[in-house]
Amino acid sequence: MATPTMEKADAAPEPGFADSPYITVTFRVRRFNSEVSAEATWEDFQLEIDPKERVLDGLHKIKWDLDGTLTFRRSCAHGICGSDAMRINGKNRLACKTLIKDINPEKPITVEPIKGLTVLKDLVVDMEPFFQAYRDVMPFLVTKDTNEPTRERLQSAEDRARFDDTTKCILCAACTSSCPVFWNDGQYFGPAAIVNAHRFIFDSRDEAGEQRLEILNDKDGVWRCRTTFNCTDACPRGIEVTKAIAEVKRALITRRF
């Protein structure tokens, strides 16, 4: 014997229930597999997805339900680890911080690997040149005092605020791989390395600022920046990247003259 509720479920859905939150979205993903072809190709996937979900959820749906060979990096899924920077609808973003509803799901959503780095498979690129530039600027505290510190290195709130913005970097490479100067020859240190140098150059506790400035005075250092502002637009942490680069340029000039 059917209960009233069962009967209702069989009949036309109640008003309000009819409009399910799910919509159909096309993901147009740039695929590359060196074991199949030398060429990268676009592949379309149709998904039923809640527009309040993120692009990363869509990629998960593809990988888990449609095509297990899709390859991409992600770890935290909450905008902290910096693993999943990719070019979504032509802009560098973190897949885990981009909601479907915010990027016009009526049209196919394009997902590509970030540019300027070697594509290893699908959305995975070789990050080595990026981290090479990062290591080059010595992204660690340097002090002349060689003894073990016996107490905390104190710093005033103002001194801490001086470089607060550049402490937020998660090394996702969204900025560096959005920079047209980096795209050309990959020799430019790139915005991320400069941001992380800035974080120590303007830290009152650090004593290797001069050395880092000298490293960035390279012919492929800060002077290659053409103030395109792509990096500032791309940064998922909202860091004012171009401003940080300008501050390093200014520090170089004022220290020389």
Added chain:
Amino acid sequence: MSTTETTASGVGPVEGGSYNVDNPAPYIEAPRQRTKKTPKSTRGNFEMAAWLFMRLSGVVLVVLVIGHLLIQLVLDGGVSKIGFAFVAGRWASPWWQVWDLLMLWLAMLHGCNGLRTVINDYAERANTRLWLKGLLYTATVWTILLGTLVIFTFDPNIR
């Protein structure tokens, strides 16, 4: 579907290569990897000087170029007044000689350095860069020398 099959693998029979697990396609390398062989570069102050020069010469050029355009093209009858006599009259004064000389040098060096950065940013192969820059520097030196020569040796009585 059969047509999409061929594009999905991306390699037509013409290209010949068939890639598999044992014979993977080569990766497209990032343009120039920084390797041990990459020259440990020039940390001189040249790029900083060039960067500063662009801004400083730009500021001076605003005055020189706008002044030049006003005098030549707008004030006092506009272009129609320009002729041999007009140029000869202006270059009789050391003030306009220095003005034009400064404008020549600054604009040429500014434009040359600007194009140098454009070449650095856009030319991909080392050889292309070399040739484009060679052409650029030759043209710049030639124009500066010729212009300077004319300003200093100009003879209003030439016929």
